[in-house]
Amino acid sequence: MNGWSHHLIIAPILIPLVAAAILVVIDERQRVTKAMVSLVSMLLLLTVAFILFRIESGPNGYEGVYLLGNWSAPFGIVLVLDGLSALMLLLTASVAVAALVYSLARWHAMGSHFHSMFQLLLMGVNGAFLTGDLFNLFVFFEVMLAASYGLLLHGSGQLRVKAGMHYIAVNLAAALLFLIGVSLIYGTAGTLNMADLAARIPDMEADRRMLMEAGAGVLGIAFLIKAGMWPLCFWLPTAYSAASAPVAGVFAILSKLGIYVILRLTMLLFDNGPSAGFGSTVLLYGGMATLIFGTIGILASQALGRLAGFSVLVSSGTLLMVLGINDGAVSSGALLYLVSSTLTISAFFMLIELVERSQDAGANVLAVTMEAYGDADEDEPEEGDGVTMPGTMAILGTCFAMCGILLSGLPPLSGFIAKFAMLSAMMGTGAIGVPPTAPVWTLIILVILSGVAALISMTRVGIRTFWTSLEGVVPRVLVIEIVPVMFLLALTLFLTVQANSAMQYMDTTIRTLSNPSLYIDAVRNATVVPGVDDGTGGGH
Amino acid sequence: MEIILSIAIGVMTSCGVWLILRPRTYQVIIGLSLLSYAVNLFIFSVGGVKTNVPPILSEGGGHDLLADPVPQALVLTAIVIGFATTALFLVVLLASRGMTGTDHVDGRGEKR
Numbered sequence: 001m002n003g004w005s006h007h008l009i010i011a012p013i014l015i016p017l018v019a020a021a022i023l024v025v026i027d028e029r030q031r032v033t034k035a036m037v038s039l040v041s042m043l044l045l046l047t048v049a050f051i052l053f054r055i056e057s058g059p060n061g062y063e064g065v066y067l068l069g070n071w072s073a074p075f076g077i078v079l080v081l082d083g084l085s086a087l088m089l090l091l092t093a094s095v096a097v098a099a100l101v102y103s104l105a106r107w108h109a110m111g112s113h114f115h116s117m118f119q120l121l122l123m124g125v126n127g128a129f130l131t132g133d134l135f136n137l138f139v140f141f142e143v144m145l146a147a148s149y150g151l152l153l154h155g156s157g158q159l160r161v162k163a164g165m166h167y168i169a170v171n172l173a174a175a176l177l178f179l180i181g182v183s184l185i186y187g188t189a190g191t192l193n194m195a196d197l198a199a200r201i202p203d204m205e206a207d208r209r210m211l212m213e214a215g216a217g218v219l220g221i222a223f224l225i226k227a228g229m230w231p232l233c234f235w236l237p238t239a240y241s242a243a244s245a246p247v248a249g250v251f252a253i254l255s256k257l258g259i260y261v262i263l264r265l266t267m268l269l270f271d272n273g274p275s276a277g278f279g280s281t282v283l284l285y286g287g288m289a290t291l292i293f294g295t296i297g298i299l300a301s302q303a304l305g306r307l308a309g310f311s312v313l314v315s316s317g318t319l320l321m322v323l324g325i326n327d328g329a330v331s332s333g334a335l336l337y338l339v340s341s342t343l344t345i346s347a348f349f350m351l352i353e354l355v356e357r358s359q360d361a362g363a364n365v366l367a368v369t370m371e372a373y374g375d376a377d378e379d380e381p382e383e384g385d386g387v388t389m390p391g392t393m394a395i396l397g398t399c400f401a402m403c404g405i406l407l408s409g410l411p412p413l414s415g416f417i418a419k420f421a422m423l424s425a426m427m428g429t430g431a432i433g434v435p436p437t438a439p440v441w442t443l444i445i446l447v448i449l450s451g452v453a454a455l456i457s458m459t460r461v462g463i464r465t466f467w468t469s470l471e472g473v474v475p476r477v478l479v480i481e482i483v484p485v486m487f488l489l490a491l492t493l494f495l496t497v498q499a500n501s502a503m504q505y506m507d508t509t510i511r512t513l514s515n516p517s518l519y520i521d522a523v524r525n526a527t528v529v530p531g532v533d534d535g536t537g538g539g540h
Numbered sequence: 541m542e543i544i545l546s547i548a549i550g551v552m553t554s555c556g557v558w559l560i561l562r563p564r565t566y567q568v569i570i571g572l573s574l575l576s577y578a579v580n581l582f583i584f585s586v587g588g589v590k591t592n593v594p595p596i597l598s599e600g601g602g603h604d605l606l607a608d609p610v611p612q613a614l615v616l617t618a619i620v621i622g623f624a625t626t627a628l629f630l631v632v633l634l635a636s637r638g639m640t641g642t643d644h645v646d647g648r649g650e651k652r
Contacts, residue, residue: 182583187586
């Protein structure tokens with residue numbers, strides 16, 4: 001990567017930042033202008049993410065180190081683009097573009113500053129994926145969280161304010177834990193640059209190491225709260241089901257952000273030396289507990305929103321368990337699962353609102369659940385203008401069935417391929433060829449059971465929604481509401497068809513990740529741009 | 541010096557933890573503020589407690605004449621972010637109070 005394309009690395013942070021700044025000053029009444037600015041920024045972001053992904057999936061890996069302010073690595077702040085972050089950027093952009101288009105039907109007009117907050121959320125998420133520095137990770141995390149607080153409350157209503165209050169309190173406490181962890185690591189290792197940290201940790205003295213591991217543990221809790229590991233996850237289903245549909249759709253990526261950071265840090269920092277494999281037992285058993293909790297939750301939920309919320313937990317639990325095993329072949333299957341499940345859950349959150357529109361709010365089972373978790377007095381937005389989708393129930397039903405197949409991991413869609421890749425690697429038929437141990441058998445059984453639970457639950461809800469007598473009115477669904485859902489589901493279809501090349505990409509990514517010296521060398525050897533050493537920009 | 545700092549951090553943390561477990565929203569927000577003060581002091585202290593030393597390496601001066609500047613920069617960022625998010629939480633708290641008529645964290649309890 002050289003020339004102008006080198007600067008593309010920072011574009012996923014700058015584009016939403018600039019768009020958000022422009023959007024703040026545009027008057028709230030000029031909805032069309034706001035929507036256009038937001039949409040243009042989103043499409044730019046998708047293009048940039050795609051170009052970065054293409055560059056990264058090319059022959060040469062780690063050249064995407066960007067020195068901010070032209071300061072060399074341990075002193076300045078770096079952005080690092082590798083296979084994993086490029087993949088996550090593309091996933092974020094795809095989910096976000098779908099959620100944004102969906103929101104244009106009516107949700108974006110339900111309160112002020114929707115578009116600004118949406119862009120800032122993307123800035124925070126993209127920054128967190130790209131940063132190579134722990135403190136900057138904190139800053140981007142906070143940007144993302146602050147925007148997510150606003151987005152969760154978007155549309156207002158008593159239920160959202162209550163869920164939002166819990167969400168904010170939990171995340172403020174998590175941010176404090178984050179700070180404690182970061183400062184402990186700085187106090188013991190003397191650096192916050194991830195590459196520098198990874199190089200120093202294997203040779204650390206024993207007394208410092210203990211404190212450093214304590215710091216890393218505290219830091220890990222902050223991310224596990226975000227990822228929703230049991231018992232840190234009770235806020236998640238309520239918050240996600242209370243959020244408005246497009247917001248919940250984009251929130252599907254936030255829990256994966258927690259998973260991403262844990263994956264990145266464990267593979268980078270605790271690869272070798274006396275601290276190797278730090279925390280993997282916690283991840284393994286915590287993931288199991290999360291998966292069990294999520295499965296029970298799925299079986300128990302009557303409301304579709306909570307069902308989707310617990311699906312997030314199932315997905316997180318599966319991924320955390322796999323991180324706990326820390327085996328290359330299983331991890332690459334898990335990456336595919338991460339992509340597939342994020343797309344599915346995001347599509348499902350948006351689909352739910354369309355499906356529920358057909359149900360009479362007063363006369364269904366939802367009322368009971370709603371009563372248990374708060375008053376069902378959320379204000380429904382007024383119907384938008386636009387082209388209505390013909391054959392609504394048929395299309396909604398097909399999308400719903402696809403979501404069910406993807407969530408439960410049945411063939412032929414990508415949910416099955418991802419689970420198959422993980423399970424076959426666990427059973428030892430994959431690249432490693434080691435016969436599974438007792439925890440791994442438990443894990444295999446749990447993954448299969450969670451799929452069965454998802455299938456039972458989705459079938460039950462599907463029958464109740466689509467096969468009932470036609471008392472409920474056929475919902476009025478706009479084209480721009482159903483197209484984003486279909487777009488996300490089409491992406492999973494694409495993943496299914498292109499499963500071979502997708503798996504190859506995941507394999508390469510995991511293989512690069514499991515060799516941290518590549519990352520460390522790339523960051524350490526990144527050279528400053530010569531000729532701009534005029535006293536303001538640094539250099540040597 | 542170190543002992544006073546540690547006691548201050550410990551007392552504030554324990555008060556903060558007790559307060560965020562209380563059922564009234566006002567107690568929760570005060571607890572979060574106390575916790576963030578404790579964390580800020582903690583970040584400040586990981587660079588080593590030194591008095592009367594500038595955070596800039598002077599010419600000919602050794603490491604003893606230097607206070608670590610990084611924790612100072614970190615704590616500044618943490619203070620700003622903590623302040624902003626606490627202010628935001630306060631707004632949500634007031635909105636919840638207005639909607640439910642009670643300051644219980646779950647919106648339950650007797651109306652006042």
